[in-house]
Amino acid sequence: MHIGLVGLGKMGGNMRERMRRADLTVTGYDRNPDVSDVDSLSALVEALPSPKVVWVMVPAGDATRSTVEELAELLGEGDVVVDGGNSRWTDDLANAELLARKKIGYVDCGVSGGVWGLENGYALMYGGDAADVEKVQPAFDALKPHETDEGQFGAVHAGKVGAGHFSKMVHNGIEYAMMQAYAEGWELLEKVDLVDNVTEVFRSWRQGTVIRSWLLDLLVEALDAEPGLEGIRGYAEDSGEGRWTVEAGIEHAVATPAITAALYARFVSRQDDSPAMKAVAAMRNQFGGHAMQTVPPKGGDVEAGESGQGRPEEAGAARQAGVGTESEPSES
Incomplete structure (x- = not known):
C-alpha cells in the first residue's frame, strides 16, 4: 500500500x-x-x-x-x-x-x-x-x-x-474519570499519617487487582521519576473530548456524573485561588460559623476565621449558648 x-x-x-x-x-x-x-x-x-x-x-x-x-x-x-x-x-x-x-x-x-x-x-x-x-x-x-x-x-x-470519533470521544471521557479517581486516591493516601510508602501501594496494584490499568502503570512511572510529584503544578487542561462527552450525555439524557465531575475538577485546577470556593467558604461561615482562611494584611498575620463575623471559637460559644443561631446545619 x-x-x-x-x-x-x-x-x-x-x-x-x-x-x-x-x-x-x-x-x-x-x-x-x-x-x-x-x-x-x-x-x-x-x-x-x-x-x-x-x-x-x-x-x-x-x-x-x-x-x-x-x-x-x-x-x-x-x-x-x-x-x-x-x-x-x-x-x-x-x-x-x-x-x-x-x-x-x-x-x-x-x-x-x-x-x-x-x-x-x-x-x-x-x-x-x-x-x-x-x-x-x-x-x-x-x-x-x-x-x-x-x-x-x-x-x-x-x-x-462519525462512529469512530464518537467512540474515541467517549473513550477520552472515561479516561478523564479514571485519571481523576487515581488522583484522588493518591491524594488521600498521601494525606493520612498512616501509609509509609504511597508509591509502593500503587505499584502493588499493578498486578492482581481489578483497578490495574495502563494509566496506573504510567502514574507509578511518574511517581518514580518525581517522588511526591514535587515540582509539578496541579494544573490540567482539557482537550475537548471530555466536554463533548458531557454535552452528548445531556443531549441524549444519559447521566455522566463521574466524567462531568472529572471535567469540572480540571476547570478548578486552573485557578490559584478559586472564586467559587471563596463563596462557599463565606456561606459556610455565615450559616454555621465555620472558620475561614483569610489573606494576612501587610505587616501582620490574621488568625483563621477572622472574617468580620467573629472568630470561630466565638461563633462556637454563641452556638453553645443558643444565641443568634438556627438549627445546626447538616453541611460541614
Whole structure:
C-alpha cells in the first residue's frame, strides 16, 4: 500500500514510521520542511497511486476543515480521506458530505496510543462505508497492536461516518474519570499519617487487582521519576473530548456524573485561588460559623476565621449558648 499522511507531529511522525516498518510506502507532508517528504499537499497527492488514500493528522477544527477542503479539490472519484485527529464527530458528517459531492470517500478514525504508539501500536476506532474502510485496511493493520492475542483487539470498525470519533470521544471521557479517581486516591493516601510508602501501594496494584490499568502503570512511572510529584503544578487542561462527552450525555439524557465531575475538577485546577470556593467558604461561615482562611494584611498575620463575623471559637460559644443561631446545619 502507498498512503499519504498529512501532519507529522508527535503522533503523525510515529505513525509514519510504524507503517513504514510494516512495509507500507508512506509519503508525508508537513509545514515543517525538516520532516516533510514533499513540499506541498498537491505534491503529496500527485505522488500517490489510485485509488489515493490520504490520512490527515492535524489539529481538530479549522486546521482539519481547511485540509479536507483542499483535498476535495485535489482528489477524485474513488479516493479516500481519513481524519485520524481528535475531530468532533459532528464535523465528520460535514466533511463526508463535502467529499461525497466529488465521490470521494471519507473515514473518521479515533486514535489512542500517544507517544507510546510507535512501539506498542495504536488503538483504532473508525467509522465509514465498508468499501472505503477496505481501502484503508492495510494501514489499520499496520498501526494497531500486534503483540496481544494475535492482534484481535485494538481496532474496530465502529459503524458509519462519525462512529469512530464518537467512540474515541467517549473513550477520552472515561479516561478523564479514571485519571481523576487515581488522583484522588493518591491524594488521600498521601494525606493520612498512616501509609509509609504511597508509591509502593500503587505499584502493588499493578498486578492482581481489578483497578490495574495502563494509566496506573504510567502514574507509578511518574511517581518514580518525581517522588511526591514535587515540582509539578496541579494544573490540567482539557482537550475537548471530555466536554463533548458531557454535552452528548445531556443531549441524549444519559447521566455522566463521574466524567462531568472529572471535567469540572480540571476547570478548578486552573485557578490559584478559586472564586467559587471563596463563596462557599463565606456561606459556610455565615450559616454555621465555620472558620475561614483569610489573606494576612501587610505587616501582620490574621488568625483563621477572622472574617468580620467573629472568630470561630466565638461563633462556637454563641452556638453553645443558643444565641443568634438556627438549627445546626447538616453541611460541614
